[in-house]
Amino acid sequence: MSTHSPAEWAAFLSLGVSAWAVMAALLWLTVDAEPADFDPRPAARRAIESGRLDAVLIAVTNARHAAHAAAERARHIPRDTAITAAALLSLTIPTGDHR
Template identity: 55%
Template sequence: AVFGAVGAYAAGCSLLYLTCDADLADFDPRPAVRRVVDAGRLDAVLVRVANARFDVRELAAETRLYAALSLRDTAITATALLALLVPAPSESVR
């Protein structure tokens, strides 16, 4: 219990000491992100993300085409199977 109380007190005090003289601008990540982007460190990541968007569109188009063609092939197969299984009407029905 003593160690838990000391740990909780230390955690609370560390947050207090870190933020007591802090400005709101100290917690703004935009300048750091801007420096990283301007330095060119994220260029490879940005290129991959842009290419991934086009790859996803291409995959979706191929999937739609495959679904349409497989549905057409299934309909043709079902029609041929029905033509084979349904008996032909006889000419003389009495």
């Protein structure tokens, strides 16, 4: 009784997958399909209306708002840096008599 190597098992699995792919392609070529059958919009609309994607839509919206807030904060970094630098420089200016 001989054992088979992992390479032989992988080759056999690859042969099976490729045979299945050829048969599926022939089936898809011979079946009469309308272009509307491949349109994902009705299925997406049904999924959104059912409420199954509410958590995903909320997460996307929150991520979008967080990105806008981060961009807004990044826009103010030069201004905040200039204000801080001016305040620190004003502390180093001599203010008059020190008797």
